[in-house]
Amino acid sequence: MSTLNPARTAREYPARYRLEAARCEACGAIAFPPRLVCPACRGRKFAPVTLKPEGKVLTWTVIHVGPPSHRHEVPYALAVIELADGVRVTCQIADVDPAKVAAGMAVKLEFRRIQQDGEAGVIAYGHKAVPA
Numbered sequence: 001m002s003t004l005n006p007a008r009t010a011r012e013y014p015a016r017y018r019l020e021a022a023r024c025e026a027c028g029a030i031a032f033p034p035r036l037v038c039p040a041c042r043g044r045k046f047a048p049v050t051l052k053p054e055g056k057v058l059t060w061t062v063i064h065v066g067p068p069s070h071r072h073e074v075p076y077a078l079a080v081i082e083l084a085d086g087v088r089v090t091c092q093i094a095d096v097d098p099a100k101v102a103a104g105m106a107v108k109l110e111f112r113r114i115q116q117d118g119e120a121g122v123i124a125y126g127h128k129a130v131p132a
Helices: 006-011 013-019
Strands: 020-024 046-050 054-063 076-083 088-093 108-116 123-132
Touching: 054 088, 076 108, 088 108
Parallel strands: 088 123
Antiparallel strands: 020 046, 054 076, 054 108, 076 088, 108 123
């Protein structure tokens, strides 16, 4: 059974591939992923903005039993990262022992393969955090 929707994946390319967010023209709030209505002021006019890929770990958890698409990676850390722009993203932390992840740890986002949907399915790419 397929878990990735090719049409949805294509719509997410700007946010997923380029870290493209939307800055509200009324209040300046940044929404990631981009939204149709500003969560801060309910404005509806946005300008695209590319987020900086540097940030820090706010909180994290270690996944010991992951979904089938990630079973070869366990254990791995999944974290909420606050980027330099103030935007928060949730992503996997790679290239580090999960036991060494800590709040405040400096990270940068790298574009990597996230998962593949079955043997002949869609390969999903996105960002993973790595120690800075």
